[in-house]
Amino acid sequence: MKSTRRNLLLTAMAIWCAVISGPVWPQTYPAKPITLVVPFAAGGPTDIVARTLGVAMSKSLGQTVVIENKLGAGGTIAVNYVAKAAPEGYTLLIHHNGMATATALYRKLPYNPMTDFEYIGQVVDVPMTLLGRKDLPPKSMLELITYVKANAKSINLANAGLGAVSHLCGMLFQKALGVELTTVPYQGTAPALNALLGGQVDLLCDQTTQTMSHIKAGTVKLYGVTTQERIKVLPDSPSLAEAGMKGFEVKVWHGIYAPKGTPRAAIDKVNTALRAALKDPAVIVRMGELAADVVPESKQTPEALRSWLQSEIDKWGPVIRAAGVYAD
Ligand code: MLT
Numbered sequence: 445m446k447s448t449r450r451n452l453l454l455t456a457m458a459i460w461c462a463v464i465s466g467p468v469w470p471q472t473y474p475a476k477p478i479t480l481v482v483p484f485a486a487g488g489p490t491d492i493v494a495r496t497l498g499v500a501m502s503k504s505l506g507q508t509v510v511i512e513n514k515l516g517a518g519g520t521i522a523v524n525y526v527a528k529a530a531p532e533g534y535t536l537l538i539h540h541n542g543m544a545t546a547t548a549l550y551r552k553l554p555y556n557p558m559t560d561f562e563y564i565g566q567v568v569d570v571p572m573t574l575l576g577r578k579d580l581p582p583k584s585m586l587e588l589i590t591y592v593k594a595n596a597k598s599i600n601l602a603n604a605g606l607g608a609v610s611h612l613c614g615m616l617f618q619k620a621l622g623v624e625l626t627t628v629p630y631q632g633t634a635p636a637l638n639a640l641l642g643g644q645v646d647l648l649c650d651q652t653t654q655t656m657s658h659i660k661a662g663t664v665k666l667y668g669v670t671t672q673e674r675i676k677v678l679p680d681s682p683s684l685a686e687a688g689m690k691g692f693e694v695k696v697w698h699g700i701y702a703p704k705g706t707p708r709a710a711i712d713k714v715n716t717a718l719r720a721a722l723k724d725p726a727v728i729v730r731m732g733e734l735a736a737d738v739v740p741e742s743k744q745t746p747e748a749l750r751s752w753l754q755s756e757i758d759k760w761g762p763v764i765r766a767a768g769v770y771a772d
Contacts, residue, residue, distance in 0.1 A: 473533055473710055477508040480700075481526050481537045483519030484604055485632025486511075489651035493568060493698055494538045496730050500721035505713070515631040518607025518771065520546050520553065527555035531703040533710030536564070540696050542607040544756035548764035549606050550771045557757070562711050563749040564700040565718050568736040570651045572613050572670040572694050574684065577643050578663060585668045585687040589621060592647075596623040602636035602645040605629045606771035610636065612760075613649035613670055613694045615767055620689040640664060651696050652677070652735035670694040677735045697739075697756075699749045711746060719744050 482494045491513060498509035514522035519542040529535035543557050574585075582588040592599055601618075603610040610633050618625055625647070630636040633650045640648045641663055649670065658664045659678070668684045669675050672693050684692040700718060702711060721727055722738050731738055742748060 473713060474505055474507040476534065477510050478505065478533070478714075479510050479512050479535050481522050481535065482511055482513045483515070483522035483537075483539055483542065484513065484608070485515060485630070485634040486513045487654075488604075488632040488634035488637075489570065489653040489696070490538060490540060490698070491632070491634070492653045492734065493570075493736065496727055497538070497567065497718070497721050500724040500727045501714075501717040503724075504717040504720045513632075516605075518542060518546065518549070518605035518611065520550060520555075520607055523557070524554045526701065526703055527560040529703045531562075531705035531707075533702065533706050533714065535703065536714065537561075537701040538567070538698060539701065540698050541609050541612065541694075541756060541760070543699065543701075544753055545609075545612055545760045545764060546607040547757050548761040549769060557753060558750075560704050562702040562704060562706045563746040563753070564702060564711055564715050565745055566739045566743040566749050566752060567698040567700065567718070567722070568731055568738055570653050570696040570698075570734070570736045571675050572609065572649050572651050572696060573655045573659065573678070573681070574613075574617065574667045574670065575640060575648050575650060575655060575659075576665040576667060577640050577646055578665060579643065580646055580665055582665075582667070585682050585684070588667045589688065592621055592623060592625070596625060599646045600626040600628050602628045602630060602633075602639055602648045604633045604636055605631065606769070608633070609651070609694060609696050610649050612764075614647075615769055616692060616694065616763075617649065617684070617689070619767060620684070620692060637664075649694075656734055675735055697752070699753065701749075715744070715746060 480494055480498055482491050484490045494511050498511055502509050514525050526537035582591040601614045603614050628645050636648050639645045659666045666681050668682050668687055670684055672685050674683055
């Protein structure tokens, strides 16, 4: 009788321990390739960051990081897909400012960026460049401003859809000049840049991660950069703020996310791989070529990404609502 009671007590204790410690996470994680979902077209800025990181992270994870491009609705289709994926550490998301701006652009969003995700860490900050097709007449930022104001009805501006940073930048540019241009959305700035190269569109605001090689090759016209100050790698290019657009600043930040409920052990493992990747000499050199700044270590944490995302939602919400731009 005594031993039956003791067995019952031991069983109850075992159940209690299992309940408070949560499901047992396999020590072998990751036991198969990890998918990193990119919300925009292959070959574009987000994809370039993801692939550079993926190769480096694979080294410490001991598994391949497979890049999957899920396109559409300014990136929100991919975000929703990852929000609903199994929280097992095998489906992750890389995204930029769109994770914050979509909350104001879309009145009915099928996910909540502050409650449906686990946060892994921030990655790199990237400036944007304002580009024109090669044969666009203006030769400088100041000439462009006059030209756009005089020809607003016939100028078109490409972007990657509502929620994309190219859209945000283009929206601020039009607002600063008090013009309304025809916007042409693509499923990423990779196809948008192709359209600019092909002369089908006139202007595009896009990240240096994709535009540097075209600027160097002279296949596009560079008018300005979207950071407050000029950037080291393009010292002759004025900032839009400097060219008279007071306060104009769009810096593209990137974060890595997992579905809510992904075990902390998996988050920590991916975070360790992210930190190692951001110290990898090959990544540092590549990011330098692309004018992308690896974020300081203090930003490479789940907590820092979460609070940064909240601050970006708070920052852009009023700007977007004031502009009255909605996707739905
Ligand atoms: C892309 O990867 O195509 C871009 O990040 C899209 C954008 O946000 O402009």
